[in-house]
Amino acid sequence: MNSGRKITEGGVLLALYSVLLLMTIYLPIIGSILFFFLPIPFILMALKHSTAWTFGFLFIAGVLTLIFGTMFAIPLTLLMGLTGITIGYCLKREQPFIMLFVNTVLVVLGMILAVLGGTSWIFKINPIDEFFTIVDTSMVKSTEILERFGQTIPKERIEDVNNMFEMMNTLLPTLLVLVSAILVILFFLVSQPIIKRFSTMKIQWPSFRELQLPKSLLWYYLLTMVLTLVVNPEKTSFMYLALVNLMFILQILILIQGYSFVFYFAHVKKWSKIIPYLVLAGSLVLPIVQSIVRILGIIDLGFSFRQSIAKKKE
Template sequence: MKQSKTLTEGALFAGIYLVLLLITFFIPLIGFLSFFLLSVPYIIYGARHGLRPSVVLFLATVLFSVLFATIVSVPVTVFAGLGGIATGVFIYHKRSPYEAWAGGAVSFTLGIVIVYVALEWLFQINWYDELQHMLETSVDQTKIMVEQFGGEVSEEQMNLLELQIQQMLYLFPTGIALFGIVFAFISQWIGYKVLKRLGGDSTDHFPPFKRFTLPSALLWYYLIAMVGMWMFNEQGSMFHQAVANVYTLTGLLIALQGISFIFYWIDYKKWPKAIPVVVISGIILFPFLFLYPVRILGIIDIGFHLRDRLESGGK
Protein backbone atom coordinates (compact mmCIF):
# COMPACT_ATOMS: atom_id res chain seq x y z
CA MET A 1 0.00 0.00 0.00
CA LYS A 2 2.76 2.40 0.97
CA GLN A 3 4.77 1.54 -2.15
CA SER A 4 1.71 2.10 -4.31
CA LYS A 5 1.17 5.52 -2.72
CA THR A 6 4.83 6.39 -3.28
CA LEU A 7 4.61 5.48 -6.97
CA THR A 8 1.32 7.33 -7.42
CA GLU A 9 2.65 10.50 -5.82
CA GLY A 10 5.86 10.15 -7.80
CA ALA A 11 3.93 10.10 -11.06
CA LEU A 12 1.84 13.06 -9.89
CA PHE A 13 4.81 15.20 -8.91
CA ALA A 14 6.68 14.26 -12.09
CA GLY A 15 3.68 15.51 -14.07
CA ILE A 16 3.50 18.71 -12.03
CA TYR A 17 7.19 19.32 -12.59
CA LEU A 18 6.86 18.78 -16.33
CA VAL A 19 4.00 21.29 -16.53
CA LEU A 20 6.03 23.86 -14.58
CA LEU A 21 9.04 23.22 -16.82
CA LEU A 22 7.04 23.74 -20.01
CA ILE A 23 5.53 26.94 -18.61
CA THR A 24 8.99 28.18 -17.67
CA PHE A 25 10.37 27.68 -21.16
CA PHE A 26 7.41 28.56 -23.35
CA ILE A 27 5.32 31.20 -21.50
CA PRO A 28 7.63 34.19 -20.94
CA LEU A 29 6.01 36.26 -18.16
CA ILE A 30 4.47 33.43 -16.17
CA GLY A 31 7.58 31.39 -16.84
CA PHE A 32 9.66 33.72 -14.70
CA LEU A 33 7.43 32.96 -11.71
CA SER A 34 7.18 29.25 -12.43
CA PHE A 35 10.97 29.03 -12.50
CA PHE A 36 10.96 29.58 -8.73
CA LEU A 37 8.49 26.72 -8.35
CA LEU A 38 10.50 24.12 -10.26
CA SER A 39 12.15 22.65 -7.18
CA VAL A 40 8.95 22.54 -5.10
CA PRO A 41 7.74 19.13 -6.39
CA TYR A 42 11.10 17.64 -5.40
CA ILE A 43 10.94 19.29 -1.98
CA ILE A 44 7.44 17.99 -1.27
CA TYR A 45 8.17 14.50 -2.53
CA GLY A 46 11.51 14.32 -0.73
CA ALA A 47 9.95 15.56 2.52
CA ARG A 48 7.26 12.87 2.30
CA HIS A 49 9.25 9.88 1.02
CA GLY A 50 12.97 10.41 1.58
CA LEU A 51 16.04 10.08 -0.61
CA ARG A 52 15.69 6.88 -2.64
CA PRO A 53 12.23 7.56 -4.13
CA SER A 54 13.31 11.16 -4.77
CA VAL A 55 16.26 9.97 -6.85
CA VAL A 56 13.87 7.85 -8.92
CA LEU A 57 11.64 10.90 -9.40
CA PHE A 58 14.68 12.93 -10.42
CA LEU A 59 15.77 10.40 -13.05
CA ALA A 60 12.23 10.24 -14.41
CA THR A 61 11.98 14.02 -14.73
CA VAL A 62 15.35 14.18 -16.48
CA LEU A 63 14.02 11.66 -19.01
CA PHE A 64 10.78 13.61 -19.42
CA SER A 65 12.77 16.80 -19.94
CA VAL A 66 14.58 15.21 -22.86
CA LEU A 67 11.41 13.77 -24.38
CA PHE A 68 8.93 16.62 -23.94
CA ALA A 69 10.97 19.81 -23.55
CA THR A 70 14.30 20.98 -24.96
CA ILE A 71 17.84 19.84 -24.36
CA VAL A 72 18.43 23.09 -22.47
CA SER A 73 15.85 21.97 -19.92
CA VAL A 74 18.04 19.09 -18.75
CA PRO A 75 20.57 21.30 -16.89
CA VAL A 76 17.65 23.24 -15.42
CA THR A 77 16.12 19.98 -14.21
CA VAL A 78 19.45 19.01 -12.66
CA PHE A 79 19.58 22.39 -10.93
CA ALA A 80 16.03 22.14 -9.56
CA GLY A 81 16.36 18.47 -8.68
CA LEU A 82 19.61 18.67 -6.74
CA GLY A 83 18.49 21.54 -4.54
CA GLY A 84 14.91 20.36 -4.17
CA ILE A 85 15.84 16.82 -3.19
CA ALA A 86 18.47 18.02 -0.71
CA THR A 87 15.98 20.36 0.95
CA GLY A 88 13.22 17.76 1.00
CA VAL A 89 15.43 15.04 2.47
CA PHE A 90 16.58 17.39 5.24
CA ILE A 91 12.93 18.07 6.05
CA TYR A 92 12.17 14.32 5.89
CA HIS A 93 14.84 13.68 8.54
CA LYS A 94 13.43 16.45 10.78
CA ARG A 95 16.48 18.65 10.51
CA SER A 96 16.15 22.30 11.47
CA PRO A 97 14.89 24.75 8.82
CA TYR A 98 18.26 26.48 8.68
CA GLU A 99 20.07 23.17 8.18
CA ALA A 100 17.67 22.36 5.35
CA TRP A 101 18.27 25.83 3.92
CA ALA A 102 22.04 25.35 4.07
CA GLY A 103 21.82 21.95 2.39
CA GLY A 104 19.54 23.32 -0.29
CA ALA A 105 21.73 26.38 -0.87
CA VAL A 106 24.85 24.25 -1.39
CA SER A 107 22.98 21.91 -3.73
CA PHE A 108 21.40 24.73 -5.73
CA THR A 109 24.80 26.39 -6.07
CA LEU A 110 26.24 23.11 -7.32
CA GLY A 111 23.33 22.92 -9.74
CA ILE A 112 24.11 26.40 -11.07
CA VAL A 113 27.70 25.34 -11.69
CA ILE A 114 26.44 22.29 -13.60
CA VAL A 115 24.15 24.52 -15.69
CA TYR A 116 27.07 26.88 -16.34
CA VAL A 117 29.31 24.06 -17.53
CA ALA A 118 26.53 22.43 -19.57
CA LEU A 119 25.62 25.63 -21.41
CA GLU A 120 29.23 26.31 -22.26
CA TRP A 121 29.75 22.72 -23.44
CA LEU A 122 26.53 22.42 -25.43
CA PHE A 123 26.08 25.94 -26.80
CA GLN A 124 29.42 27.69 -26.19
CA ILE A 125 27.64 30.18 -23.92
CA ASN A 126 29.93 31.54 -21.23
CA TRP A 127 28.10 33.57 -18.58
CA TYR A 128 31.32 35.17 -17.38
CA ASP A 129 32.28 36.40 -20.84
CA GLU A 130 28.73 37.56 -21.54
CA LEU A 131 28.64 39.52 -18.28
CA GLN A 132 32.02 41.08 -19.01
CA HIS A 133 30.90 42.08 -22.51
CA MET A 134 27.65 43.55 -21.15
CA LEU A 135 29.44 45.63 -18.53
CA GLU A 136 32.06 46.91 -20.97
CA THR A 137 29.35 47.82 -23.48
CA SER A 138 27.46 49.67 -20.76
CA VAL A 139 30.54 51.70 -19.86
CA ASP A 140 31.18 52.59 -23.50
CA GLN A 141 27.57 53.69 -23.99
CA THR A 142 27.71 55.78 -20.82
CA LYS A 143 30.86 57.51 -22.06
CA ILE A 144 29.23 58.26 -25.42
CA MET A 145 26.11 59.68 -23.74
CA VAL A 146 28.16 61.93 -21.46
CA GLU A 147 30.15 63.26 -24.41
CA GLN A 148 26.95 63.85 -26.43
CA PHE A 149 25.66 66.12 -23.66
CA GLY A 150 28.88 68.12 -23.69
CA GLY A 151 30.56 66.37 -20.79
CA GLU A 152 33.96 64.79 -20.67
CA VAL A 153 35.13 61.55 -19.13
CA SER A 154 38.73 61.65 -18.01
CA GLU A 155 41.12 58.76 -18.37
CA GLU A 156 41.29 58.49 -14.59
CA GLN A 157 37.51 58.06 -14.39
CA MET A 158 37.60 55.41 -17.11
CA ASN A 159 40.32 53.53 -15.27
CA LEU A 160 38.24 53.65 -12.10
CA LEU A 161 35.21 52.27 -13.94
CA GLU A 162 37.28 49.49 -15.46
CA LEU A 163 38.65 48.62 -12.02
CA GLN A 164 35.13 48.45 -10.61
CA ILE A 165 34.05 46.20 -13.47
CA GLN A 166 36.99 43.92 -12.82
CA GLN A 167 36.09 43.74 -9.13
CA MET A 168 32.51 42.82 -10.03
CA LEU A 169 33.77 40.06 -12.30
CA TYR A 170 36.03 38.79 -9.52
CA LEU A 171 32.91 38.32 -7.40
CA PHE A 172 31.08 36.30 -10.05
CA PRO A 173 31.32 33.11 -7.92
CA THR A 174 29.86 35.02 -4.97
CA GLY A 175 26.94 36.04 -7.17
CA ILE A 176 26.34 32.39 -8.04
CA ALA A 177 26.42 31.41 -4.36
CA LEU A 178 24.07 34.24 -3.37
CA PHE A 179 21.62 33.22 -6.06
CA GLY A 180 21.72 29.66 -4.74
CA ILE A 181 21.10 30.88 -1.19
CA VAL A 182 18.17 33.12 -2.17
CA PHE A 183 16.64 30.51 -4.48
CA ALA A 184 16.92 27.89 -1.74
CA PHE A 185 15.14 30.15 0.73
CA ILE A 186 12.28 30.97 -1.65
CA SER A 187 11.82 27.34 -2.67
CA GLN A 188 11.90 26.07 0.90
CA TRP A 189 9.47 28.74 2.07
CA ILE A 190 7.01 27.79 -0.66
CA GLY A 191 7.62 24.12 0.10
CA TYR A 192 6.69 24.64 3.75
CA LYS A 193 3.46 26.35 2.71
CA VAL A 194 2.51 23.48 0.42
CA LEU A 195 3.43 20.85 3.01
CA LYS A 196 1.25 22.61 5.56
CA ARG A 197 -1.65 22.52 3.08
CA LEU A 198 -1.06 18.80 2.61
CA GLY A 199 -1.25 18.18 6.34
CA GLY A 200 2.46 18.20 7.07
CA ASP A 201 4.19 18.75 10.39
CA SER A 202 3.15 22.05 11.96
CA THR A 203 6.79 22.66 12.90
CA ASP A 204 7.78 22.82 9.23
CA HIS A 205 8.39 26.54 8.92
CA PHE A 206 11.15 29.08 9.27
CA PRO A 207 11.47 30.47 12.79
CA PRO A 208 11.21 34.24 13.27
CA PHE A 209 14.08 36.14 11.68
CA LYS A 210 15.12 37.44 15.10
CA ARG A 211 16.13 33.84 15.91
CA PHE A 212 18.38 33.53 12.89
CA THR A 213 21.90 32.59 13.96
CA LEU A 214 24.96 31.38 12.10
CA PRO A 215 27.53 28.87 13.36
CA SER A 216 30.63 30.25 15.05
CA ALA A 217 32.80 28.53 12.42
CA LEU A 218 31.67 31.12 9.88
CA LEU A 219 33.53 33.78 11.85
CA TRP A 220 36.76 31.83 11.43
CA TYR A 221 36.21 31.56 7.68
CA TYR A 222 35.71 35.32 7.57
CA LEU A 223 38.86 36.02 9.57
CA ILE A 224 40.93 33.59 7.48
CA ALA A 225 39.64 35.25 4.30
CA MET A 226 40.48 38.67 5.75
CA VAL A 227 44.05 37.57 6.42
CA GLY A 228 44.15 36.04 2.95
CA MET A 229 43.16 39.39 1.44
CA TRP A 230 46.26 40.91 3.02
CA MET A 231 48.55 38.06 2.03
CA PHE A 232 47.36 37.62 -1.55
CA ASN A 233 46.84 41.25 -2.51
CA GLU A 234 47.91 40.93 -6.13
CA GLN A 235 44.93 41.90 -8.26
CA GLY A 236 44.01 39.23 -10.79
CA SER A 237 45.74 36.32 -9.08
CA MET A 238 43.78 33.13 -8.50
CA PHE A 239 44.33 33.21 -4.73
CA HIS A 240 43.22 36.83 -4.47
CA GLN A 241 40.04 36.09 -6.39
CA ALA A 242 39.31 33.05 -4.21
CA VAL A 243 39.77 34.81 -0.87
CA ALA A 244 37.92 37.90 -2.14
CA ASN A 245 34.87 35.76 -2.88
CA VAL A 246 35.03 33.99 0.49
CA TYR A 247 35.52 37.32 2.27
CA THR A 248 32.58 38.94 0.49
CA LEU A 249 30.19 36.03 0.93
CA THR A 250 30.97 35.43 4.60
CA GLY A 251 30.84 39.18 5.22
CA LEU A 252 27.33 39.38 3.77
CA LEU A 253 26.19 36.43 5.87
CA ILE A 254 27.64 38.01 9.01
CA ALA A 255 25.85 41.26 8.14
CA LEU A 256 22.65 39.22 7.92
CA GLN A 257 23.39 37.97 11.42
CA GLY A 258 23.79 41.58 12.53
CA ILE A 259 20.42 42.54 11.06
CA SER A 260 18.88 39.55 12.81
CA PHE A 261 20.31 40.74 16.12
CA ILE A 262 18.84 44.20 15.54
CA PHE A 263 15.43 42.54 15.12
CA TYR A 264 16.05 40.55 18.29
CA TRP A 265 17.09 43.66 20.23
CA ILE A 266 14.04 45.60 19.08
CA ASP A 267 11.78 42.76 20.22
CA TYR A 268 13.74 42.39 23.46
CA LYS A 269 13.26 46.08 24.24
CA LYS A 270 9.61 46.00 23.09
CA TRP A 271 10.22 48.88 20.71
CA PRO A 272 7.70 49.74 17.96
CA LYS A 273 7.51 47.23 15.13
CA ALA A 274 8.01 50.00 12.58
CA ILE A 275 11.67 50.33 13.58
CA PRO A 276 12.81 47.15 11.74
CA VAL A 277 11.29 48.56 8.54
CA VAL A 278 13.28 51.77 9.03
CA VAL A 279 16.45 49.77 9.70
CA ILE A 280 16.08 47.63 6.57
CA SER A 281 15.24 50.68 4.47
CA GLY A 282 18.33 52.48 5.73
CA ILE A 283 20.60 49.52 4.94
CA ILE A 284 19.15 49.15 1.44
CA LEU A 285 19.30 52.88 0.65
CA PHE A 286 22.70 53.53 2.25
CA PRO A 287 24.56 50.20 2.22
CA PHE A 288 28.03 51.76 2.28
CA LEU A 289 27.08 53.71 5.39
CA PHE A 290 25.36 50.99 7.43
CA LEU A 291 26.63 47.66 6.13
CA TYR A 292 29.97 47.69 7.95
CA PRO A 293 28.54 48.63 11.38
CA VAL A 294 25.92 45.91 10.96
CA ARG A 295 28.65 43.44 10.03
CA ILE A 296 30.61 44.37 13.15
CA LEU A 297 27.46 43.81 15.19
CA GLY A 298 27.10 40.40 13.58
CA ILE A 299 30.70 39.52 14.47
CA ILE A 300 30.11 40.51 18.09
CA ASP A 301 26.86 38.54 18.23
CA ILE A 302 28.48 35.39 16.82
CA GLY A 303 31.66 35.70 18.86
CA PHE A 304 30.15 36.62 22.21
CA HIS A 305 26.69 34.99 21.94
CA LEU A 306 24.94 38.22 22.84
CA ARG A 307 21.45 36.74 22.73
CA ASP A 308 22.33 33.97 25.14
CA ARG A 309 23.82 36.53 27.50
CA LEU A 310 20.74 38.72 27.33
CA GLU A 311 18.38 35.81 27.90
CA SER A 312 20.44 34.62 30.86
CA GLY A 313 20.34 38.05 32.45
CA GLY A 314 23.78 39.18 31.30
CA LYS A 315 25.66 36.44 33.13
Protein backbone atom coordinates in the same frame (compact mmCIF):
# COMPACT_ATOMS: atom_id res chain seq x y z
CA MET B 1 0.85 2.63 -0.16
CA ASN B 2 -0.05 0.23 -3.02
CA SER B 3 1.51 0.47 -6.48
CA GLY B 4 -1.69 1.70 -8.13
CA ARG B 5 -1.94 4.69 -5.84
CA LYS B 6 1.77 5.41 -6.26
CA ILE B 7 1.41 5.45 -10.02
CA THR B 8 -1.69 7.67 -9.82
CA GLU B 9 0.05 10.17 -7.52
CA GLY B 10 3.14 10.11 -9.70
CA GLY B 11 1.08 10.73 -12.82
CA VAL B 12 -0.71 13.70 -11.26
CA LEU B 13 2.56 15.23 -10.07
CA LEU B 14 4.20 14.63 -13.45
CA ALA B 15 1.30 16.37 -15.18
CA LEU B 16 1.59 19.26 -12.70
CA TYR B 17 5.34 19.56 -13.28
CA SER B 18 4.92 19.41 -17.07
CA VAL B 19 2.37 22.24 -17.04
CA LEU B 20 4.54 24.37 -14.72
CA LEU B 21 7.62 23.73 -16.86
CA LEU B 22 5.91 24.63 -20.14
CA MET B 23 4.47 27.83 -18.66
CA THR B 24 7.89 28.70 -17.22
CA ILE B 25 9.56 28.23 -20.63
CA TYR B 26 6.97 29.80 -22.93
CA LEU B 27 5.40 32.51 -20.72
CA PRO B 28 8.37 34.63 -19.56
CA ILE B 29 6.52 36.99 -17.20
CA ILE B 30 4.34 34.37 -15.49
CA GLY B 31 7.16 31.86 -15.84
CA SER B 32 9.51 33.96 -13.73
CA ILE B 33 7.08 33.41 -10.83
CA LEU B 34 6.20 29.78 -11.59
CA PHE B 35 9.94 28.98 -11.71
CA PHE B 36 9.95 28.86 -7.89
CA PHE B 37 7.10 26.30 -7.85
CA LEU B 38 8.95 23.77 -10.01
CA PRO B 39 10.63 21.83 -7.14
CA ILE B 40 7.29 21.21 -5.36
CA PRO B 41 6.27 17.99 -7.25
CA PHE B 42 9.69 16.49 -6.46
CA ILE B 43 9.46 17.56 -2.80
CA LEU B 44 6.09 15.83 -2.42
CA MET B 45 7.40 12.69 -4.12
CA ALA B 46 10.46 12.56 -1.88
CA LEU B 47 8.30 13.07 1.23
CA LYS B 48 5.85 10.31 0.42
CA HIS B 49 7.87 7.70 -1.48
CA SER B 50 11.18 5.88 -1.45
CA THR B 51 14.36 7.41 -2.85
CA ALA B 52 14.45 4.91 -5.73
CA TRP B 53 10.85 5.73 -6.69
CA THR B 54 11.59 9.46 -6.49
CA PHE B 55 14.61 9.22 -8.80
CA GLY B 56 12.49 7.19 -11.19
CA PHE B 57 10.03 10.08 -11.12
CA LEU B 58 12.90 12.45 -11.97
CA PHE B 59 13.95 10.24 -14.90
CA ILE B 60 10.41 10.25 -16.37
CA ALA B 61 10.21 14.02 -15.81
CA GLY B 62 13.42 14.34 -17.83
CA VAL B 63 11.95 12.26 -20.67
CA LEU B 64 8.79 14.41 -20.69
CA THR B 65 10.97 17.52 -20.73
CA LEU B 66 12.61 16.27 -23.93
CA ILE B 67 9.23 15.50 -25.49
CA PHE B 68 7.26 18.61 -24.56
CA GLY B 69 10.04 21.10 -23.93
CA THR B 70 13.51 21.33 -25.42
CA MET B 71 16.87 19.71 -24.84
CA PHE B 72 18.01 22.95 -23.20
CA ALA B 73 15.32 22.52 -20.52
CA ILE B 74 16.93 19.29 -19.25
CA PRO B 75 19.35 21.17 -16.93
CA LEU B 76 16.35 23.04 -15.50
CA THR B 77 14.55 19.77 -14.76
CA LEU B 78 17.70 18.34 -13.17
CA LEU B 79 18.14 21.46 -11.05
CA MET B 80 14.53 21.46 -9.87
CA GLY B 81 14.42 17.70 -9.43
CA LEU B 82 17.58 17.38 -7.36
CA THR B 83 16.65 20.48 -5.34
CA GLY B 84 13.17 19.14 -4.58
CA ILE B 85 14.45 15.66 -3.76
CA THR B 86 17.05 17.12 -1.38
CA ILE B 87 14.44 19.22 0.44
CA GLY B 88 12.00 16.30 0.69
CA TYR B 89 14.71 13.84 1.80
CA CYS B 90 16.01 16.15 4.56
CA LEU B 91 12.49 16.95 5.79
CA LYS B 92 11.48 13.28 5.89
CA ARG B 93 14.52 12.54 8.06
CA GLU B 94 13.75 15.55 10.25
CA GLN B 95 17.16 17.10 9.78
CA PRO B 96 17.81 20.49 11.48
CA PHE B 97 17.11 23.60 9.42
CA ILE B 98 20.79 24.43 9.02
CA MET B 99 21.47 20.98 7.50
CA LEU B 100 18.44 21.31 5.21
CA PHE B 101 19.59 24.75 4.10
CA VAL B 102 23.28 23.89 3.58
CA ASN B 103 22.53 20.63 1.72
CA THR B 104 20.07 22.36 -0.61
CA VAL B 105 22.43 25.27 -1.28
CA LEU B 106 25.22 22.82 -2.16
CA VAL B 107 22.94 21.00 -4.60
CA VAL B 108 21.82 24.23 -6.28
CA LEU B 109 25.39 25.56 -6.41
CA GLY B 110 26.65 22.26 -7.80
CA MET B 111 24.02 22.29 -10.55
CA ILE B 112 24.81 25.91 -11.48
CA LEU B 113 28.51 25.04 -11.75
CA ALA B 114 27.67 21.90 -13.75
CA VAL B 115 25.57 23.93 -16.20
CA LEU B 116 28.33 26.53 -16.60
CA GLY B 117 30.94 23.80 -17.04
CA GLY B 118 28.75 21.84 -19.47
CA THR B 119 28.09 24.96 -21.54
CA SER B 120 31.81 25.69 -21.76
CA TRP B 121 32.59 22.08 -22.74
CA ILE B 122 29.79 21.56 -25.30
CA PHE B 123 29.66 24.98 -26.96
CA LYS B 124 33.32 25.91 -26.40
CA ILE B 125 32.36 29.24 -24.83
CA ASN B 126 32.66 30.61 -21.32
CA PRO B 127 29.23 32.05 -20.35
CA ILE B 128 30.76 34.31 -17.71
CA ASP B 129 33.39 35.74 -20.05
CA GLU B 130 30.68 36.20 -22.70
CA PHE B 131 28.53 38.10 -20.20
CA PHE B 132 31.30 40.53 -19.28
CA THR B 133 32.22 40.93 -22.97
CA ILE B 134 28.61 41.87 -23.79
CA VAL B 135 28.51 44.33 -20.88
CA ASP B 136 31.81 45.90 -21.95
CA THR B 137 30.61 46.21 -25.57
CA SER B 138 27.34 47.79 -24.41
CA MET B 139 29.26 50.31 -22.32
CA VAL B 140 31.45 51.30 -25.29
CA LYS B 141 28.45 51.67 -27.63
CA SER B 142 26.48 53.68 -25.05
CA THR B 143 29.42 56.03 -24.60
CA GLU B 144 29.73 56.49 -28.38
CA ILE B 145 26.01 57.25 -28.76
CA LEU B 146 26.12 59.85 -25.99
CA GLU B 147 29.19 61.47 -27.54
CA ARG B 148 27.35 61.78 -30.87
CA PHE B 149 24.67 63.80 -29.10
CA GLY B 150 27.31 66.09 -27.61
CA GLN B 151 27.32 64.53 -24.14
CA THR B 152 30.44 63.18 -22.52
CA ILE B 153 30.77 60.81 -19.60
CA PRO B 154 33.52 61.76 -17.13
CA LYS B 155 36.47 59.38 -17.19
CA GLU B 156 36.12 58.94 -13.43
CA ARG B 157 32.59 57.59 -13.87
CA ILE B 158 33.71 55.16 -16.59
CA GLU B 159 36.56 53.98 -14.36
CA ASP B 160 34.14 53.47 -11.46
CA VAL B 161 31.88 51.29 -13.62
CA ASN B 162 34.84 49.31 -14.94
CA ASN B 163 36.13 48.80 -11.40
CA MET B 164 32.67 47.60 -10.33
CA PHE B 165 32.53 44.96 -13.06
CA GLU B 166 36.13 43.96 -12.35
CA MET B 167 35.20 43.45 -8.70
CA MET B 168 32.12 41.44 -9.74
CA ASN B 169 34.40 39.19 -11.77
CA THR B 170 36.73 38.77 -8.79
CA LEU B 171 33.82 38.03 -6.42
CA LEU B 172 32.19 35.59 -8.82
CA PRO B 173 32.62 32.53 -6.51
CA THR B 174 30.96 34.40 -3.64
CA LEU B 175 28.20 35.76 -5.89
CA LEU B 176 27.37 32.23 -7.08
CA VAL B 177 27.06 31.09 -3.45
CA LEU B 178 24.84 34.08 -2.62
CA VAL B 179 22.62 33.46 -5.66
CA SER B 180 22.27 29.80 -4.64
CA ALA B 181 21.37 30.77 -1.05
CA ILE B 182 18.77 33.33 -2.18
CA LEU B 183 17.20 30.81 -4.59
CA VAL B 184 16.96 28.22 -1.81
CA ILE B 185 15.29 30.68 0.58
CA LEU B 186 12.73 31.56 -2.11
CA PHE B 187 12.13 27.85 -2.81
CA PHE B 188 11.51 27.32 0.92
CA LEU B 189 9.09 30.23 1.16
CA VAL B 190 7.06 29.16 -1.88
CA SER B 191 6.94 25.45 -1.01
CA GLN B 192 6.21 25.84 2.72
CA PRO B 193 2.38 26.22 2.43
CA ILE B 194 2.14 23.31 -0.05
CA ILE B 195 4.25 21.04 2.15
CA LYS B 196 2.08 21.82 5.19
CA ARG B 197 -1.11 21.22 3.17
CA PHE B 198 -0.19 17.85 1.67
CA SER B 199 2.06 16.32 4.35
CA THR B 200 2.69 16.30 8.08
CA MET B 201 6.12 17.89 7.60
CA LYS B 202 7.03 21.54 7.60
CA ILE B 203 10.16 23.66 7.28
CA GLN B 204 11.12 24.74 10.79
CA TRP B 205 12.37 28.27 10.30
CA PRO B 206 14.63 29.39 13.17
CA SER B 207 13.91 32.69 14.89
CA PHE B 208 16.16 35.26 13.22
CA ARG B 209 16.60 37.27 16.42
CA GLU B 210 18.01 34.15 18.14
CA LEU B 211 20.62 33.59 15.45
CA GLN B 212 24.06 33.22 17.01
CA LEU B 213 26.95 32.52 14.66
CA PRO B 214 30.13 30.85 16.03
CA LYS B 215 32.44 33.22 17.90
CA SER B 216 35.36 31.82 15.91
CA LEU B 217 33.96 33.75 12.95
CA LEU B 218 35.32 36.95 14.49
CA TRP B 219 38.84 35.51 14.62
CA TYR B 220 38.61 34.40 11.00
CA TYR B 221 37.51 37.93 10.09
CA LEU B 222 40.41 39.56 11.96
CA LEU B 223 42.95 37.06 10.56
CA THR B 224 41.73 37.62 6.99
CA MET B 225 41.89 41.39 7.48
CA VAL B 226 45.48 41.17 8.77
CA LEU B 227 46.53 38.87 5.92
CA THR B 228 44.99 41.26 3.38
CA LEU B 229 46.98 44.18 4.82
CA VAL B 230 50.25 42.32 5.39
CA VAL B 231 50.46 40.07 2.33
CA ASN B 232 49.04 42.64 -0.12
CA PRO B 233 48.91 40.14 -3.03
CA GLU B 234 48.74 41.10 -6.69
CA LYS B 235 45.27 41.37 -8.20
CA THR B 236 45.96 38.59 -10.68
CA SER B 237 47.11 36.07 -8.03
CA PHE B 238 45.07 33.23 -6.53
CA MET B 239 45.84 34.58 -3.04
CA TYR B 240 44.13 37.88 -3.87
CA LEU B 241 41.08 36.07 -5.27
CA ALA B 242 40.82 33.85 -2.18
CA LEU B 243 41.28 36.68 0.36
CA VAL B 244 38.82 39.04 -1.35
CA ASN B 245 36.11 36.37 -1.57
CA LEU B 246 36.72 35.19 2.00
CA MET B 247 36.60 38.74 3.34
CA PHE B 248 33.39 39.47 1.45
CA ILE B 249 31.69 36.33 2.82
CA LEU B 250 32.83 37.06 6.38
CA GLN B 251 31.59 40.67 6.15
CA ILE B 252 28.17 39.42 5.02
CA LEU B 253 28.00 36.91 7.91
CA ILE B 254 28.97 39.55 10.46
CA LEU B 255 26.40 41.91 8.95
CA ILE B 256 23.75 39.18 9.34
CA GLN B 257 24.83 38.78 12.99
CA GLY B 258 24.41 42.54 13.43
CA TYR B 259 20.90 42.44 11.97
CA SER B 260 20.06 39.55 14.29
CA PHE B 261 21.24 41.60 17.27
CA VAL B 262 19.14 44.60 16.20
CA PHE B 263 16.03 42.38 16.01
CA TYR B 264 16.89 40.79 19.37
CA PHE B 265 17.44 44.16 21.06
CA ALA B 266 14.20 45.57 19.63
CA HIS B 267 12.33 42.49 20.89
CA VAL B 268 13.79 42.68 24.40
CA LYS B 269 13.12 46.42 24.64
CA LYS B 270 9.60 45.86 23.21
CA TRP B 271 10.11 48.44 20.49
CA SER B 272 7.78 48.65 17.53
CA LYS B 273 8.37 45.79 15.09
CA ILE B 274 8.87 48.30 12.29
CA ILE B 275 12.08 49.71 13.83
CA PRO B 276 14.46 46.80 13.02
CA TYR B 277 13.04 46.66 9.50
CA LEU B 278 13.73 50.38 9.11
CA VAL B 279 17.32 49.75 10.23
CA LEU B 280 17.59 46.93 7.69
CA ALA B 281 16.23 49.15 4.89
CA GLY B 282 18.42 52.07 5.96
CA SER B 283 21.56 49.90 5.88
CA LEU B 284 20.86 49.03 2.25
CA VAL B 285 20.78 52.71 1.33
CA LEU B 286 23.18 54.39 3.76
CA PRO B 287 26.72 52.94 4.11
CA ILE B 288 27.09 54.55 7.57
CA VAL B 289 24.11 52.56 8.89
CA GLN B 290 25.54 49.37 7.41
CA SER B 291 28.88 50.06 9.11
CA ILE B 292 27.14 50.55 12.47
CA VAL B 293 25.22 47.29 12.06
CA ARG B 294 28.46 45.47 11.19
CA ILE B 295 30.13 46.91 14.31
CA LEU B 296 27.16 45.67 16.37
CA GLY B 297 27.68 42.25 14.84
CA ILE B 298 31.36 42.27 15.84
CA ILE B 299 30.49 43.38 19.39
CA ASP B 300 27.75 40.76 19.66
CA LEU B 301 30.17 38.02 18.60
CA GLY B 302 33.04 39.17 20.81
CA PHE B 303 31.45 40.44 24.01
CA SER B 304 28.27 38.38 24.57
CA PHE B 305 26.03 41.47 24.69
CA ARG B 306 22.89 39.36 24.68
CA GLN B 307 23.66 37.66 27.99
CA SER B 308 24.19 40.98 29.74
CA ILE B 309 20.96 42.37 28.24
CA ALA B 310 19.07 39.27 29.35
CA LYS B 311 20.46 39.59 32.90
CA LYS B 312 19.40 43.25 33.10
CA LYS B 313 15.94 42.26 31.95
CA GLU B 314 15.69 39.77 34.81
